[in-house]
Amino acid sequence: MPSPRLGLLLLERSPFLLNKYLAWAGGLGGRAGWAATAGGDGRCVRLSAHRARRLLASVDTLLFDCDGVLWRGESAVPGAPEALSALRAQGKRLGFVTNNSSQTRVAYAEKLQRLGFGGPAEPAGHEVFCTAYCTALYLRQRLEGGEVPAKAYVLGSPALAAELEAVGISSVGVGPEPLRGVGPGDWLAEPLDSGVGAVVVGFDPHFSFAKLTKAVRYLQQPGCLFVGTNMDNRNPVEGGRYVAGAGCLVRAVETATQRQAEIIGKPSRFIFDCVTKEFGLNPDRTAMVGDRLDTDILLGVTCGLKTILTLTGVSSLEDVKGNQQSDCSSRNKMVPDFYVDSIADLIPVLQD
Amino acid sequence: MPSPRLGLLLLERSPFLLNKYLAWAGGLGGRAGWAATAGGDGRCVRLSAHRARRLLASVDTLLFDCDGVLWRGESAVPGAPEALSALRAQGKRLGFVTNNSSQTRVAYAEKLQRLGFGGPAEPAGHEVFCTAYCTALYLRQRLEGGEVPAKAYVLGSPALAAELEAVGISSVGVGPEPLRGVGPGDWLAEPLDSGVGAVVVGFDPHFSFAKLTKAVRYLQQPGCLFVGTNMDNRNPVEGGRYVAGAGCLVRAVETATQRQAEIIGKPSRFIFDCVTKEFGLNPDRTAMVGDRLDTDILLGVTCGLKTILTLTGVSSLEDVKGNQQSDCSSRNKMVPDFYVDSIADLIPVLQD
Numbered sequence: 001m002p003s004p005r006l007g008l009l010l011l012e013r014s015p016f017l018l019n020k021y022l023a024w025a026g027g028l029g030g031r032a033g034w035a036a037t038a039g040g041d042g043r044c045v046r047l048s049a050h051r052a053r054r055l056l057a058s059v060d061t062l063l064f065d066c067d068g069v070l071w072r073g074e075s076a077v078p079g080a081p082e083a084l085s086a087l088r089a090q091g092k093r094l095g096f097v098t099n100n101s102s103q104t105r106v107a108y109a110e111k112l113q114r115l116g117f118g119g120p121a122e123p124a125g126h127e128v129f130c131t132a133y134c135t136a137l138y139l140r141q142r143l144e145g146g147e148v149p150a151k152a153y154v155l156g157s158p159a160l161a162a163e164l165e166a167v168g169i170s171s172v173g174v175g176p177e178p179l180r181g182v183g184p185g186d187w188l189a190e191p192l193d194s195g196v197g198a199v200v201v202g203f204d205p206h207f208s209f210a211k212l213t214k215a216v217r218y219l220q221q222p223g224c225l226f227v228g229t230n231m232d233n234r235n236p237v238e239g240g241r242y243v244a245g246a247g248c249l250v251r252a253v254e255t256a257t258q259r260q261a262e263i264i265g266k267p268s269r270f271i272f273d274c275v276t277k278e279f280g281l282n283p284d285r286t287a288m289v290g291d292r293l294d295t296d297i298l299l300g301v302t303c304g305l306k307t308i309l310t311l312t313g314v315s316s317l318e319d320v321k322g323n324q325q326s327d328c329s330s331r332n333k334m335v336p337d338f339y340v341d342s343i344a345d346l347i348p349v350l351q352d
Numbered sequence: 353m354p355s356p357r358l359g360l361l362l363l364e365r366s367p368f369l370l371n372k373y374l375a376w377a378g379g380l381g382g383r384a385g386w387a388a389t390a391g392g393d394g395r396c397v398r399l400s401a402h403r404a405r406r407l408l409a410s411v412d413t414l415l416f417d418c419d420g421v422l423w424r425g426e427s428a429v430p431g432a433p434e435a436l437s438a439l440r441a442q443g444k445r446l447g448f449v450t451n452n453s454s455q456t457r458v459a460y461a462e463k464l465q466r467l468g469f470g471g472p473a474e475p476a477g478h479e480v481f482c483t484a485y486c487t488a489l490y491l492r493q494r495l496e497g498g499e500v501p502a503k504a505y506v507l508g509s510p511a512l513a514a515e516l517e518a519v520g521i522s523s524v525g526v527g528p529e530p531l532r533g534v535g536p537g538d539w540l541a542e543p544l545d546s547g548v549g550a551v552v553v554g555f556d557p558h559f560s561f562a563k564l565t566k567a568v569r570y571l572q573q574p575g576c577l578f579v580g581t582n583m584d585n586r587n588p589v590e591g592g593r594y595v596a597g598a599g600c601l602v603r604a605v606e607t608a609t610q611r612q613a614e615i616i617g618k619p620s621r622f623i624f625d626c627v628t629k630e631f632g633l634n635p636d637r638t639a640m641v642g643d644r645l646d647t648d649i650l651l652g653v654t655c656g657l658k659t660i661l662t663l664t665g666v667s668s669l670e671d672v673k674g675n676q677q678s679d680c681s682s683r684n685k686m687v688p689d690f691y692v693d694s695i696a697d698l699i700p701v702l703q704d
Contacts, residue, residue, distance in 0.1 A: 179528075179557055184589040187557070205531055205539070207561040212596050233607045237536040244564050244608035252604040255585045256596035 044320045047308060047338040052349040055338070059306060061093040061286045063275065065266075066108070067100065068291035068313020069343065071115055073238050077312050079344025081116035086350035088118060094127055095275055097288075099230035099265035099295060101131040101202035101246060102157040126278075131202065131229035131265040132156075134274045136163040138264055139198055142225055143169065151195040153218050155211055155249060156202030156229065164200070172196065179210040187213050196221075201253055201261065202229035203246040212252055219257045226257070230265030232295065236314055266290075267298035289343060293319055293334040301333050309336040310343050396672045399660060399690040404701040407690070411658060413445040413638045415627065417618075418460070419452065420643035420665020421695065423467055425590055429664050431696025433468035438702035440470060446479055447627050449640075451582035451617035451647060453483040453554035453598060454509040478630075483554065483581035483617040484508075484515040486626045490616055491550055492519040494577055503547040505570050507563055507601060508554030508581065516552070524548065531562040539565050548573075553605055553613065554581035555598040564604055571609045578609070582617030584647065588666055618642075619650035641695060645671055645686040653685050661688040662695050 047055065064070060070080050087094060096108065103111070105125035112119050112128075119127055143150040154161050154171040161171040172193050181187060187210070199215045218224050232245035250261050264270050275281060287306040290296020291313025300307035309315060317339065323331040340346070399407065416422060422432050439446060448460065455463070457477030464471050464480075471479050495502040506513050506523040513523040524545050533539060539562070551567045570576050584597035602613050616622050627633060639658040642648020643665025652659035661667060669691065675683040692698070 176531075184587070184593075184595045187595060188589060188593055205561045207564070209557045209559040209596070209601075212559070212600065216594075216596055233610065235536070237540060241536075241540055242568075242608075243536045243539060244561070244568055244604070248564065248604040248607040249561075251607045252596070252600040255600040255603045256594075258585065 043335050043337060044309070044317075044324070044339055045337075047340045047345065049349050051338065052346060053352070055287065055306060055308075056090070056092075056346075056349065059092070059285050059287045061095065061279065061281055062087060063095045063097045063286065063288045063305070064343075065290035065292070065296045065313075066096055066098045068236065069289060069296075069310050070096075070112075070117060072312070074115075076115040076117070077342055077344065079342060079347055081118070083343045083346045083350065084117050086347060090350060093279065094119070095129060095279060096127055097129045097266065097271060097275060097296075097299075099131050099232050099246075100235075101135065101160050101229035101265075103130060103132065104159045104162050105130055105133040107159065129271055129275050129278075131271065132160040132163040134271050135160065135200060135202070135227060135229050135264045136167045136169065137274055138227065138262070138270060139164065139169055139200070139225070140167040143197055146197055149195055150197060151193065152198040152200045153193070153196045153215060154200045154202070155204040155207060155215060155253075156200060156246075157204070160200065160202050160229065169198075170195075171200075173211065173214070176206045177208060177210045177214070179208065188217065190214065192217055197223065198225035198227060199253070200227045200229070201246065201250045203235065204249060207249050207252075212256065215253050216256045219253070219259060226253070226259050226261045228261035228263045228265075230295075231263055232265070266292075266295035267302055269299075269302060272299060272303045291315060293323060293336070297336045298334050300336070307336040307338070309339040310341075311339060312342050395687050395689060396661070396669075396676070396691055397689075399692050399697065401701050403690065404698060405704070407639065407658060407660075408442070408444070408698075408701065411444070411637050411639045413447065413631065413633055414439060415447045415449045415638065415640045415657070416695075417642035417644070417648045417665075418448055418450045420588065421641060421648075421662050422448075422464075422469060424664070426467075428467040428469070429694055429696065431694060431699055433470070435695045435698045435702065436469050438699060442702060445631065446471070447481060447631060448479055449481045449618065449623060449627060449648075449651075451483050451584050451598075451623075452587075453487065453512050453581035453617075455482060455484065456511045456514050457482055457485040459511065481623055481627050481630075483623065484512040486623050487512065487552060487554070487579060487581050487616045488515040488519045488521065489626055490579065490614070490622060491516065491521055491552070491577070495521065495549055498549060501547060502549055503545065504550040504552045505545070505548045505567060506552045506554070507556040507559060507567060507605075508552060508598075509556070512552065512554050512581065521550075522547075523552075525563065525566070526558075528558045529560060529562045529566070531560065540569065542566065544569055549575070550577035550579060551605070552579045552581070553598065553602045555587065556601060559601050559604075564608065567605050568608045571605070571611060578605070578611050578613045580613035580615045582647075583615055584617070618644075618647035619654055621651075621654060624651060624655045643667060645675060645688070649688045650686050652688070659688040659690070661691040662693075663691060664694050 105128045108128040108130055109125040150169045152169055152171045153173045158174055161174045164171050196218050199218050219226055228250035229246055231247035233247045234242040235245045236242050254261055283304040288300030289308045291310050293315045297307050320335055323334045457480045460480040460482055461477040502521045504521055504523045505525045510526055513526045516523050548570050551570050571578055580602035581598055583599035585599045586594040587597045588594050606613055635656040640652030641660045643662050645667045649659050672687055675686045
């Protein structure tokens with residue numbers, strides 16, 4: 001099932017339609033029964049030992065966000081590797097679902113190993129669903145049968161280009177692109193690559209007006225696909241700091257082109273469909289564990305999963321409260337079933 | 353009266369609130385009486401000779417957008433200089449209201465002279481209300497009384513910096529800014545200027561992730577103002593082509609900071625307030641002439657002016673029809689009282 005954003009055209013200047021999307025998303029999943037099992041009206045309850053036992057008995061698979069959940073930068077969250085080892089020991093299947101488009105699937109698998117999160121050595125990265133990889137899957141699906149070799153203009157990382165390459169899609173655009181000439185006439189005279197059939201926007205520290213101009217020109221061509229890896233507005237950095245996320249760059253291109261990008265990452269359903277396809281999941285017996293209400297938890301709610309917020313990352317209980325008390329139904333949906341201070345809180349239950 | 357966007361905070365990920373803004377804007381102005389005089393239910397009627405005579409008898413001042421109305425690039429719209437000369441000869445006061453932030457007021461006055469649009473030589477630029485100038489007026493008003501010398505971080509042109517300088521506000525940031533270092537730690541370690549009290553985002557062909565990062569860091573500081581010159585999503589170039597407009601860059605910064613910029617240009621009321629303050633206008637006896645429904649015409653509607661769409665620029669009668677037939681009340685407001693193929697159509701009436 002495609003993302004609800006797919007194919008939507010921006011007909012007005014600023015209708016990014018998130019609220020409609022959220023309203024749609026919130027209508028999915030038949031959660032009433034589970035909500036009663038979880039917190040009922042008092043949703044977002046602490047995952048006590050009792051509740052954790054019941055929850056773990058009801059799921060086969062746990063999907064984890066990475067940054068802010070398993071690690072922060074190059075440091076594992078204390079106890080997180082032990083929690084994951086214990087889950088593996090109980091026979092749970094684990095998946096890692098991240099919006100970060102700056103690393104390949106294999107690089108993520110290496111990081112999981114390096115920081116002590118184990119996992120099968122072969123096939124490398126089998127448990128990882130990062131947006132670089134899932135964007136490649138999406139494009140392969142969409143560009144199949146094209147008459148010319150599939151090629152994408154990539155505002156993003158070498159890792160994103162590598163994942164595209166791995167499915168047979170070549171790319172142009174990665175890296176810095178200087179502004180040449182002194183005005184629009186010069187900027188619009190820069191040569192385009194005639195083989196490009198898609199523009200992919202991810203996190204790109206080399207983003208520039210010159211690149212924006214090229215992306216817009218490709219997107220004016222009939223049939224050129226427009227894909228965004230994710231809509232995260234910020235990428236958190238240690239110490240409560242952040243840098244602009246891929247969502248800022250997608251918005252800039254959307255605004256110029258008046259087109260809406262097809263979004264791969266959370267909370268878009270597409271990334272979950274990738275997991276389902278490879279894992280053969282039953283959503284009823286799957287939990288999503290994340291630190292962000294607007295991506296991880298919303299994805300879980302959208303897809304009918306059980307949801308656990310961990311407080312080691314971006315979102316806080318204050319944020320949950322704000323969503324619960326909001327008169328905006330779209331925000332009301334961004335509330336998890338449970339919360340933990342850290343996924344390390346699961347260890348005692350798993351060692352029973 | 354401040355722009356309705358002033359002070360609004362982005363509380364959710366994507367609520368740019370344009371629709372609410374438009375709904376608000378459309379509620380202003382008490383146009384019922386005039387609508388009956390103009391097209392009534394059949395709004396956007398051709399400005400026939402008869403209607404033009406009635407209209408001109410009812411106004412003292414005509415405000416013109418420039419690009420797409422008076423000229424395209426360096427070529428005057430045929431007949432436009434003669435039309436303006438005839439209006440001046442009839443004693444009408446003329447004003448030029450443009451969202452372009454890449455030229456100073458004086459440079460605009462020179463262009464008006466160069467292309468044959470006349471106007472008083474002294475004081476230079478007195479008739480011109482460009483966003484570079486009006487942004488400077490706005491900041492002077494807001495930064496007055498600050499304890500440190502007022503300084504702005506400018507994502508924009510040297511002209512924007514020059515207009516700020518003219519009212520005593522120094523600036524940093526104009527021109528290219530290379531990305532230094534290899535990751536967020538390096539990017540966030542770049543020194544900031546401690547005197548900066550505002551971030552101004554205009555059209556900036558040197559826009560980059562490095563500049564976005566700096567803008568975001570300044571805007572995290574308490575009390576730092578956030579101003580956008582205009583929200584135009586595209587800047588038209590000859591031959592139906594375009595480059596991304598300042599609105600794309602403002603959106604990128606808004607998305608990262610989750611703050612909403614204070615917008616100076618059309619359709620924000622602030623730019624009209626600048627005209628009113630300097631000209632002492634009576635909105636009832638003023639007409640706005642422009643080529644864009646979402647800026648010029650909406651400004652006119654918002655401020656209770658008579659509105660004339662000219663078809664020599666961006667918007668078409670198809671666009672008008674789309675707005676008239678839309679079930680979205682905000683789009684219904686972006687319909688002019690009259691249209692002309694070109695402002696040269698006024699010449700026969702003025703020569704009677």
